[in-house]
Structure formats: structure tokens, C-alpha cells
Amino acid sequence: MRSYRATTHADLGTLKEPTNRTYYCKKHGKICKPLFSIAGWWKRYVKDTVKRISEFNKIRTDTFQKCLAGDSRTINIEREIKKKLFAFGTLIEKNKIDGIFSSPPYVGLINYHEQHAYAYELFGVERKDFTEIGPLYK
Ligand SMILES: C[S@@+](CC[C@H](N)C(=O)[O-])C[C@H]1O[C@@H](n2cnc3c(N)ncnc32)[C@H](O)[C@@H]1O
Known part of the structure; x- marks a missing residue:
């Protein structure tokens, strides 16, 4: 778009x-x-x-995915997963997390909320500008 x-x-x-x-x-x-x-x-x-x-x-392989929307600095993955999928959350708690892949923000170069404002409006997603890491406007 x-x-x-x-x-x-x-x-x-x-x-x-x-x-x-x-x-x-x-x-x-x-x-x-x-x-x-x-x-x-x-x-x-x-x-x-x-x-x-x-x-x-x-x-495609037979893996399982769940999407969590939150602030990567503070989100408690185990707790948030447990709220949605108790058994899966318990499994994570027991086995722990092996690793995390990240595609971090381009600090100081982009206003991600602004850049994707149309998507928030189209899909009715709640904006959380104040949690955005390194927005250009700062
Ligand atoms: C380089 S982009 C990666 C986009 C992602 N790989 C995708 O395909 O949609 C960086 C992303 O980090 C997000 N971001 C910024 N601050 C964040 C935060 N505190 N917690 C989680 N994500 C954040 C931005 O909104 C942006 O979507």
C-alpha cells in the first residue's frame, strides 16, 4: 500500500x-x-x-505458532502464552526457550506506527506509540 x-x-x-x-x-x-x-x-x-x-x-512443516503482541522489553512470554494456551505455556515453562530471532527496529530512522497507520485503521489494531523503540520523531 x-x-x-x-x-x-x-x-x-x-x-x-x-x-x-x-x-x-x-x-x-x-x-x-x-x-x-x-x-x-x-x-x-x-x-x-x-x-x-x-x-x-x-x-511447510508441522510446527506450532502463536502470535503475541507486546513490548519486547517487558513482555513475559511464559505468562502471556499461558493466558492463551495453558498447556503450551506450561511446556515452555518446563522446557525453557532455546533462542529468540529478532528483526529489531531501525533506531532513529522510522516511525513504525506512522508508517503503518493505514494498517492500524484498516484492521482496528490498538496503537501503542509510547512503547515503540527508537522512533524517528524522538
Ligand atoms: C525491522 S521491523 C521488523 C518487522 C517484522 N519483521 C515484520 O515482518 O513485520 C521492526 C519492528 O519492531 C517493532 N517494534 C518497535 N518497538 C517495539 C517494541 N518495544 N516491542 C516489540 N516490537 C517493537 C516495530 O513496530 C517494527 O514492526
Whole structure:
């Protein structure tokens, strides 16, 4: 959705004014133009998504996932899991956690809540700006 806006290639995250005409592109070192229609990229991304899901289906294993939304600095994983899935939480408590993969925020470069404001609105997700690590506005 973000890529479909009237903006420059170098400024996908911090747009203030729409760009409706060709411009000198700092990212590509040439004259570029903003998107004038959502259709082309929409079709391309939809096809790509279907392809990725079908590829993933071939290698998918029988693992179990549960999503927790919380502040990574303070969330008590065992307790939160236990609230939702008691048996699984007890298993984690007993066996402990072997490791955690993280994709941490780009500190000082992005306002994640702002960047994804449309998603909070579309899906009715509660915003928690005050828990965001290293937002650009700070
Ligand atoms: C580099 S992005 C990783 C995005 C993720 N891999 C994905 O595919 O959606 C960093 C993420 O960390 C999130 N984040 C920022 N502060 C956080 C916090 N205190 N606890 C948990 N996540 C946080 C941001 O909202 C952002 O979605």
C-alpha cells in the first residue's frame, strides 16, 4: 500500500507533500515518476504473494505458532502464552526457550506506527506509540 502513494522513490516513509509529476530521483540518479495507478503493482504483488504462499506450502512443516503482541522489553512470554494456551505455556515453562530471532527496529530512522497507520485503521489494531523503540520523531 505504501509504495502506491504519490511519492518519490527516496521518500517512502516520511512523505509530507504528494509528488504528482516527474522529479530528479536521488535514489536512482535519473528522472523518475511517481505511480499514477495502483493497478500494475497491485497485480504484480498479488501474483507474487500467491506464488510465495504456494512455494511455502511445499516446504511447510508441522510446527506450532502463536502470535503475541507486546513490548519486547517487558513482555513475559511464559505468562502471556499461558493466558492463551495453558498447556503450551506450561511446556515452555518446563522446557525453557532455546533462542529468540529478532528483526529489531531501525533506531532513529522510522516511525513504525506512522508508517503503518493505514494498517492500524484498516484492521482496528490498538496503537501503542509510547512503547515503540527508537522512533524517528524522538
Ligand atoms: C525491522 S521491523 C521488523 C518487522 C517484522 N519483521 C515484520 O515482518 O513485520 C521492526 C519492528 O519492531 C517493532 N517494534 C518497535 N518497538 C517495539 C517494541 N518495544 N516491542 C516489540 N516490537 C517493537 C516495530 O513496530 C517494527 O514492526
